[in-house]
Amino acid sequence: ETGVTQTPRHLVMGMTNKKSLKCEQHLGHNAMYWYKQSAKKPLELMFVYSLEERVENNSVPSRFSPECPNSSHLFLHLHTLQPEDSALYLCASSQQWAAGDEQFFGPGTRLTVL
Amino acid sequence: ELKVEQNPLFLSMQEGKNYTIYCNYSTTSDRLYWYRQDPGKSLESLFVLLSNGAVKQEGRLMASLDTKARLSTLHITAAVHDLSATYFCAVDKGQGPGAQKLVFGQGTRLTINP
Numbered sequence: 001e002t003g004v005t006q007t008p009r010h011l012v013m014g015m016t017n018k019k020s021l022k023c024e025q026h027l028g029h030n031a032m033y034w035y036k037q038s039a040k041k042p043l044e045l046m047f048v049y050s051l052e053e054r055v056e057n058n059s060v061p062s063r064f065s066p067e068c069p070n071s072s073h074l075f076l077h078l079h080t081l082q083p084e085d086s087a088l089y090l091c092a093s094s095q096q097w098a099a100g101d102e103q104f105f106g107p108g109t110r111l112t113v114l
Numbered sequence: 115e116l117k118v119e120q121n122p123l124f125l126s127m128q129e130g131k132n133y134t135i136y137c138n139y140s141t142t143s144d145r146l147y148w149y150r151q152d153p154g155k156s157l158e159s160l161f162v163l164l165s166n167g168a169v170k171q172e173g174r175l176m177a178s179l180d181t182k183a184r185l186s187t188l189h190i191t192a193a194v195h196d197l198s199a200t201y202f203c204a205v206d207k208g209q210g211p212g213a214q215k216l217v218f219g220q221g222t223r224l225t226i227n228p
Contacts, residue, residue, distance in 0.1 A: 090156060
């Protein structure tokens with residue numbers, strides 16, 4: 001595996017389900033990001049982790065819960081979601097959480113909430 | 115609040131022609147990024163612009179940054195079909211060297227016709 005991988009690629013869940021999205025980066029980077037890309041809004045930053053510590057929470061509802069157990073893995077735990085949470089969720093990583101560092105994106109998880 | 119606006123949002127052009135995509139942003143920043151996204155795929159980094167007057171070129175694409183005008187342009191020269199994609203600009207609203215918080219534009223969907 002190379003670059004940034006995400007699983008699953010597609011997920012359909014009910015509003016009462018609990019599921020998790022997984023991201024893994026094989027680049028040796030120290031910063032990881034979750035973004036939401038929905039049809040009617042620009043790509044939105046959700047969370048930033050730097051050296052496994054959460055450094056940014058962009059006013060995301062608590063039904064989204066991130067976890068970064070080590071610098072290579074990032075999870076997004078989902079519970080009690082709403083239909084408006086249906087979107088493409090993208091993970092990214094960069095060498096450091098620093099100005100000018102290039103972010104590398106994964107392929108995304110297409111989430112549908114019924 | 116930082117706002118990033120791209121125009122046009124949709125662009126259909128013929129092969130061989132030149133065109134420019136514009137990215138305006140509302141507050142001071144000297145760090146701007148351009149990405150490409152193919153349908154169903156993730157974002158690919160194209161350019162990182164880190165200072166006023168920065169100009170970068172890769173093949174038929176050239177990006178520039180004017181921080182005083184809060185404007186970046188992505189110029190396409192002699193377009194070819196392979197450049198059909200959605201192009202995003204993103205501005206870093208992070209304060210100081212240790213932070214990177216990207217705010218994305220809405221994207222410009224470019225279609226190049228034979």
